[in-house]
Amino acid sequence: IMLDEVNAPLDRYGVENLMVSVINKLSENIKILTITHDESLKEKFNYIIDVSKVNGESSVNYYSLE
Secondary structure, three states, rough: EEEEEEOOOHHHHHHHHHHHHHHHHHHOOOOOOOEEEHHHHHHHEEEEEEEEEOEEEEEEEEEEOO
């Protein structure tokens, strides 16, 4: 499942509820790719692919938080 900015219309409670109730439960059986600009969501995932653009040059970094 690919989720793009799924947290944008939610407040902090809504984001926490979404993460705990929905995404964590779904991730037990399927792979989930979440696209967001919200830096605070990084701590909610075990694996992060960070894409950034500086001075017109793009870079991709992969992090494992396990």
